[in-house]
Structure formats: structure tokens, C-alpha cells
Amino acid sequence: MEVRFTLNGREVSCSLVGSELLLDVLRGPLGHRGTKEGCGKGECGACTVQVDGHPFNACLLPAAEVEGRAVTTIEGLAPAPGELSPEQQAFVEAGGIQCGFCTPGMIMASKALLDADPDPADADIRHALVGNLCRCTGYAQIIESVRRAAALRGEGS
Amino acid sequence: MSVVRFPVTVEEAAASPGEYRAGGTDVMDRRAQGITPIEDLVDLTRVPALRAMDWLPAPPIDTSESPEEPPTEEELTSEAEAPTAPAFDPVASGGFTIGAMVTMAQMGRSEDLRTWYPGLAGVAGAGATPQIRAVGTLAGNLLQRPRCWYFRHPEFKCFKKGGHLCYSRSDDHSLHSIFDLGPSRAVHPSTLAMVLLAYDADVEVRGGEHRSMEAFLGDGADPLRENTLEDGALVTAIVLPPPRPAERWGYKRAIARRRAEWPLVEAHVRLELEGASIGRVAVAAGAVAPVPMRLRNVEASLRGKKATQANLEAAANLAATGASPLPGNAYKVAMLKGCVLEALERAVGGGS
Numbered sequence: 001m002e003v004r005f006t007l008n009g010r011e012v013s014c015s016l017v018g019s020e021l022l023l024d025v026l027r028g029p030l031g032h033r034g035t036k037e038g039c040g041k042g043e044c045g046a047c048t049v050q051v052d053g054h055p056f057n058a059c060l061l062p063a064a065e066v067e068g069r070a071v072t073t074i075e076g077l078a079p080a081p082g083e084l085s086p087e088q089q090a091f092v093e094a095g096g097i098q099c100g101f102c103t104p105g106m107i108m109a110s111k112a113l114l115d116a117d118p119d120p121a122d123a124d125i126r127h128a129l130v131g132n133l134c135r136c137t138g139y140a141q142i143i144e145s146v147r148r149a150a151a152l153r154g155e156g157s
Numbered sequence: 158m159s160v161v162r163f164p165v166t167v168e169e170a171a172a173s174p175g176e177y178r179a180g181g182t183d184v185m186d187r188r189a190q191g192i193t194p195i196e197d198l199v200d201l202t203r204v205p206a207l208r209a210m211d212w213l214p215a216p217p218i219d220t221s222e223s224p225e226e227p228p229t230e231e232e233l234t235s236e237a238e239a240p241t242a243p244a245f246d247p248v249a250s251g252g253f254t255i256g257a258m259v260t261m262a263q264m265g266r267s268e269d270l271r272t273w274y275p276g277l278a279g280v281a282g283a284g285a286t287p288q289i290r291a292v293g294t295l296a297g298n299l300l301q302r303p304r305c306w307y308f309r310h311p312e313f314k315c316f317k318k319g320g321h322l323c324y325s326r327s328d329d330h331s332l333h334s335i336f337d338l339g340p341s342r343a344v345h346p347s348t349l350a351m352v353l354l355a356y357d358a359d360v361e362v363r364g365g366e367h368r369s370m371e372a373f374l375g376d377g378a379d380p381l382r383e384n385t386l387e388d389g390a391l392v393t394a395i396v397l398p399p400p401r402p403a404e405r406w407g408y409k410r411a412i413a414r415r416r417a418e419w420p421l422v423e424a425h426v427r428l429e430l431e432g433a434s435i436g437r438v439a440v441a442a443g444a445v446a447p448v449p450m451r452l453r454n455v456e457a458s459l460r461g462k463k464a465t466q467a468n469l470e471a472a473a474n475l476a477a478t479g480a481s482p483l484p485g486n487a488y489k490v491a492m493l494k495g496c497v498l499e500a501l502e503r504a505v506g507g508g509s
Contacts, residue, residue, distance in 0.1 A: 131286025
């Protein structure tokens with residue numbers, strides 16, 4: 001079976017044997033290893049991608065299900081090689097990263113929040129990130145990073 | 158390798174061999190961990206008929222007792238202004254139907270639900286995580302299997318997997334049931350099932366049968382299932398009764414993490430005040446039994462009483478009547494009374 005979808009704005013296709021997960025297809029044949037596998041059961045959010053603008057756990061999603069849909073991964077955020085998106089830049093500036101394993105998922109969940117709500121309150125940020133676990137930072141810098149991202153996006157608009 | 162089938166109609170889905178997959182937040186994990194034998198998947202995400210949300214027409218009015226006079230010739234020929242169609246009134250509707258595959262996020266965003274069934278929209282839109290709400294569906298939520306750590310461990314063959322033991326009874330049962338309704342002490346995992354029980358909702362099964370939530374959930378005595386749905390049957394929708402504008406609601410979830418965690422105990426209340434007194438009232442509790450429970454004794458003790466703190470406390474104190482906790486989960490008895498009281502207070506206070 002062949003699955004065709006839009007990955008970071010480009011049409012891609014991939015042959016499937018059966019019920020392979022989107023996460024495995026992204027990291028394997030499509031070579032997009034920015035999306036991480038954490039718990040593998042939808043609890044940690046390390047594999048968060050956007051499907052049609054909504055945050056999804058790629059570890060729970062059969063790849064066949066994204067046929068005809070638009071998938072955005074962390075690799076799709078930067079506007080050009082060598083540049084960073086406002087969300088990525090904010091996490092660097094505000095120190096929202098330590099080991100970095102949760103970061104792609106954190107940034108994708110943050111982007112989904114900011115796409116829906118450009119100026120979220122801290123409570124909204126915390127609520128939007130409950131599905132993303134970080135074992136390093138204690139979250140304070142991550143909340144600050146999302147606040148910073150909202151400001152950077154505001155400056156750029 | 159196993160395959161995923163993508164039916165596009167309910168009939169195709171019913172004819173497809175394999176395990177139904179809705180949002181996949183439970184079935185994918187059970188399959189990956191080898192907890193229950195699942196090979197092929199029947200993915201329901203491309204069945205539009207399962208995604209509808211809409212008001213139902215009012216039932217026809219029975220006019221057999223007093224038939225209207227037929228219009229006179231004069232009335233038929235008069236040039237009086239034709240009556241305009243009355244504005245749609247949800248209260249006079251036949252209720253609201255939510256397709257089985259509507260996601261929790263969609264329920265949380267639905268203006269109809271937020272306006273007319275805020276107690277359901279509020280809970281659906283705040284549960285779990287954004288990633289889970291984006292894919293987790295209404296029927297999938299009702300039909301997810303329990304989170305008991307023995308059931309979820311591939312090496313423990315408990316009652317729920319055809320074995321002959323509930324390991325929690327003699328081992329760690331801190332998160333298990335305090336009402337001993339059957340061989341298994343695992344609690345039902347669905348918050349929405351508890352809320353819909355309080356809403357007197359019906360479950361629509363393929364073929365058109367409607368089953369009350371109470372009948373759908375059953376008595377909790379069969380450890381092999383958490384509902385009365387027959388093997389291979391397909392839930393197509395949930396039907397809510399017409400809304401009640403004067404209704405207030407309250408929900409309390411006792412939880413070990415601020416959000417995105419299974420409840421230790423939870424309670425949901427719908428009630429209407431008639432002056433200072435309590436009129437209609439529904440109270441349901443979850444995470445205390447193999448199925449969510451309607452607390453009829455609590456409801457009965459509130460009906461017609463003034464909504465005073467003393468009366469709310471007296472009613473909440475009845476919540477655990479009949480409970481038989483295990484040594485490691487007796488804390489849930491007090492927690493259940495506390496959750497019911499707080500849900501009642503929130504409802505009387507205006508709803509949240």
C-alpha cells in the first residue's frame with residue numbers, strides 16, 4: 001500500500017506493508033529524525049507533530065491514516081537553511097532546552113498553541129503542554145520560551 | 158504484518174474483519190504491548206456518518222385525543238400573512254446526537270455543547286492532553302479498557318484476560334474499586350461514561366438500537382468487558398436528551414497530578430434549583446467501581462431539600478453507602494464523599 005501526504009509542504013509518498021506508525025515512517029524511510037520516540041504510548045509527547053494544524057502523537061498514528069493530509073514536523077519550521085523559526089529561536093534564547101530530547105515535541109505543541117492563540121496566558125501554556133514531559137528543565141524555562149515565542153511571532157507579524 | 162482497513166460506511170466497517178480503531182489512544186498501546194490479541198485494524202476515521210453532531214427533531218405530538226378542527230374554507234382562502242417558521246428551540250428538540258467518532262477536542266469546541274450541555278463540553282475539552290483530545294473519540298473513550306496495572310502487564314493473566322484471579326485483591330489495589338461489584342477490582346476508565354450517565358444519555362448501536370447508558374454499562378459483574386456491547390457491535394452515536402436551560406453542573410476530579418492523569422475518584426452533578434430548593438438532580442461517580450455509578454441515594458436525599466451546606470454534606474455522606482474497600486484503598490471512601498460534596502457545591506454555586 002502506498003501512502004501520499006504533504007510533509008512540511010512537500011508531497012511525499014511511502015510504501016507501507018501494513019499498519020506501520022507515522023513515527024516509524026518519518027524516522028525511517030522518510031529520514032526525518034527530529035521527531036523523537038519517547039514512551040511509545042501517547043503519554044510523553046516527544047513524538048508530537050502537527051496533522052492539519054492539530055497536535056498529534058505520531059507514535060499512536062498508523063501512517064496510512066495521514067493519506068492526503070498535511071503533516072508538519074520540527075524540520076518544517078525553519079523558514080530557510082541556517083535560520084530558526086520564532087518558536088525555535090525562543091527556546092534557544094530562553095533556555096527551554098537541556099538534553100533536548102523533548103524539545104521537538106515541546107516546540108510542535110507550543111506552535112499548535114500559538115497558531116490557535118497568539119497571546120496565551122501562562123495557564124493556557126501550561127494546559128497546552130500537559131502532554132509533553134520534560135525530565136530536565138523543571139518547565140519554568142519552557143513556559144518562558146513559549147512566552148518569548150509569542151512575542152517573537154508578534155514582532156514578525 | 159497486520160493490515161489497516163479503511164471503511165467509509167458503517168456497513169463496510171461492520172463487515173470488515175479486525176479490531177475497531179477510533180482514535181487509537183488505547184488500542185494501539187494494547188496492541189503494541191501484547192495485552193490483548195489484536196492483529197488487523199478497522200480504522201473508523203474515514204466514516205463520515207460517525208462524525209456528525211446535530212439536533213434531533215422533536216417527537217411528533219400525539220393529537221389523537223383532541224383532533225384539531227379542520228380549517229374552514231374561509232381560513233383556507235384568507236390572505237392572512239403566512240406564519241413564519243418559528244426559531245429553532247433546542248429545548249423543544251428531540252435532543253442532540255454526537256457521532257461516535259467525534260473527538261474530545263471537537264466536543265470541547267462545539268458551540269452547541271458549550272451552550273446547552275456545558276457539563277459535558279467542559280469535561281471533554283479539559284481531559285487528557287491536547288494530543289489525546291485531538292484524536293480521542295467519544296465512543297473510543299467509552300470503550301477503552303481499564304488502566305489496572307495488572308491488566309496492562311502482559312505477564313499477568315487476570316480475570317480480564319480469561320484468567321482466574323484478580324491480582325489487585327491481594328496485592329497493590331491502591332487505585333482500584335471500593336464497590337465490590339464483580340470478580341475484578343479494576344475501575345472503569347471513562348470519565349465521559351460517568352458524565353453521560355449523569356446526563357441520562359443513550360448509546361446508539363449500529364442497526365438503530367438505543368440503549369440507556371445504565372444498560373450499556375451494565376452492572377460491572379462480568380470481568381471480561383466493561384459494558385454490555387456484544388462482540389463485533391459498533392457504537393454509532395450518543396444521544397443526549399433535550400437540554401435543560403436552568404440546569405447547573407459541577408465536576409470534581411481527585412487527581413495525583415494537576416492535569417492529564419487518571420482520576421483517583423471523580424464525581425459529576427447536574428441539578429436544578431427551584432427557589433432555594435433542589436429540584437431535578439443527578440449524581441454520578443467514577444473510578445470507584447468496575448462501572449461508573451449513579452448515586453441514587455444521594456440524589457433522593459437532595460430532592461426537595463433546601464440547598465444548604467448542611468443538606469449537601471448530609472447527602473454527600475451517603476455517597477459511599479455499600480462500599481467495601483480493600484485495605485489499601487480505604488482512602489477512596491472519604492475521597493468519594495469529598496468529591497461528591499465539592500461537585501454539589503460547584504453546581505449550586507453556578508457550575509464548573
